[in-house]
Amino acid sequence: MVASPRAPLVLRPRLAQRVWGGRRLDPAAPQPIGEAWEVYEENEVEGGPHAGHTLAELSAAHPHELLGRRARGTRFPLLIKLLDCAEWLSVQVHPNDEQARELAGEGQLGKTEAWHILDAAPGAELIAGVRPGTEAGLLREAILGGRVMDHAHRHPVTTGDTVLMPAGTLHALGPGLFLYEVQQTSDLTYRVYDWDRPASAGRTLHLHESAIVTTTAQATLMTSEALQPGETRELTRCDYFVLERLTGGAPLTGDTRGESFHALTVTSGEARLTWAEGGVTLAPLRSVVIPAALGEYRLAGDFTALLSRLP
Numbered sequence: 001m002v003a004s005p006r007a008p009l010v011l012r013p014r015l016a017q018r019v020w021g022g023r024r025l026d027p028a029a030p031q032p033i034g035e036a037w038e039v040y041e042e043n044e045v046e047g048g049p050h051a052g053h054t055l056a057e058l059s060a061a062h063p064h065e066l067l068g069r070r071a072r073g074t075r076f077p078l079l080i081k082l083l084d085c086a087e088w089l090s091v092q093v094h095p096n097d098e099q100a101r102e103l104a105g106e107g108q109l110g111k112t113e114a115w116h117i118l119d120a121a122p123g124a125e126l127i128a129g130v131r132p133g134t135e136a137g138l139l140r141e142a143i144l145g146g147r148v149m150d151h152a153h154r155h156p157v158t159t160g161d162t163v164l165m166p167a168g169t170l171h172a173l174g175p176g177l178f179l180y181e182v183q184q185t186s187d188l189t190y191r192v193y194d195w196d197r198p199a200s201a202g203r204t205l206h207l208h209e210s211a212i213v214t215t216t217a218q219a220t221l222m223t224s225e226a227l228q229p230g231e232t233r234e235l236t237r238c239d240y241f242v243l244e245r246l247t248g249g250a251p252l253t254g255d256t257r258g259e260s261f262h263a264l265t266v267t268s269g270e271a272r273l274t275w276a277e278g279g280v281t282l283a284p285l286r287s288v289v290i291p292a293a294l295g296e297y298r299l300a301g302d303f304t305a306l307l308s309r310l311p
Contacts, residue, residue: 013038094186169214
């Protein structure tokens with residue numbers, strides 16, 4: 001029997017090679033690394049009494065203690081990544097929950113997601129939604145005919161911007177972006193256009209599915225102001241998650257209250273996380289899941305971090 005998780009769980013990230021990836025996540029890797037899966041149901045715990053166990057195992061065994069009262073089931077509900085974009089990602093779209101079940105099978109989840117830009121090169125841009133005034137029938141015809149870029153809406157972005165991307169929103173990330181992504185626990189992606197890269201086995205297009213699920217909705221882009229030392233600020237929220245930004249320089253106190261786990265990722269600096277029974281130091285780009293049952297905890301140090309939790 002897996003012991004109940006009542007202390008923070010430091011996770012071992014999973015690195016993924018991508019044709020569009022860069023060198024920030026692992027400069028020594030022989031191939032570009034595009035994604036670090038920081039918080040995922042198959043991530044293993046590093047150290048402590050739960051070392052080697054996955055979030056999926058702990059969620060199934062102790063959903064109330066780990067996930068909290070706000071959870072809708074026993075599956076770990078969020079997937080958090082860091083993305084390093086040296087080239088354009090494919091133009092893609094994700095289904096909602098109902099469409100995921102209909103198109104991919106029972107048990108599949110849709111994907112609503114949010115991005116927070118950690119670093120943006122001068123002139124960096126992304127695609128989020130379609131141009132205002134685009135009609136649904138015209139968009140469907142363009143997707144099936146390979147002309148979706150005629151309607152894609154490009155946006156310039158800078159460091160600190162946040163984008164909420166509901167399921168069904170056409171989107172793509174451009175070169176020069178390093179960002180944090182939080183989403184539903186799903187990697188169900190329909191690729192609409194891939195910049196004429198070779199259609200390898202892992203990069204095929206899904207025009208039929210894309211035409212079904214893509215909407216004319218616009219993504220929500222927000223610019224965040226600087227935080228004061230010791231301040232926490234909500235960046236965005238939806239039915240699936242709340243995303244907050246934290247800054248150190250003064251003591252911070254958090255409290256799960258038994259309602260939801262807190263998934264914390266340090267984005268710069270070093271954070272000292274302490275709770276009643278112990279403490280751990282988190283280096284840059286490391287993530288920890290604080291179980292809902294833990295309650296109050298404290299953060300100290302000069303750092304910035306992002307925190308995702310259930311709404």
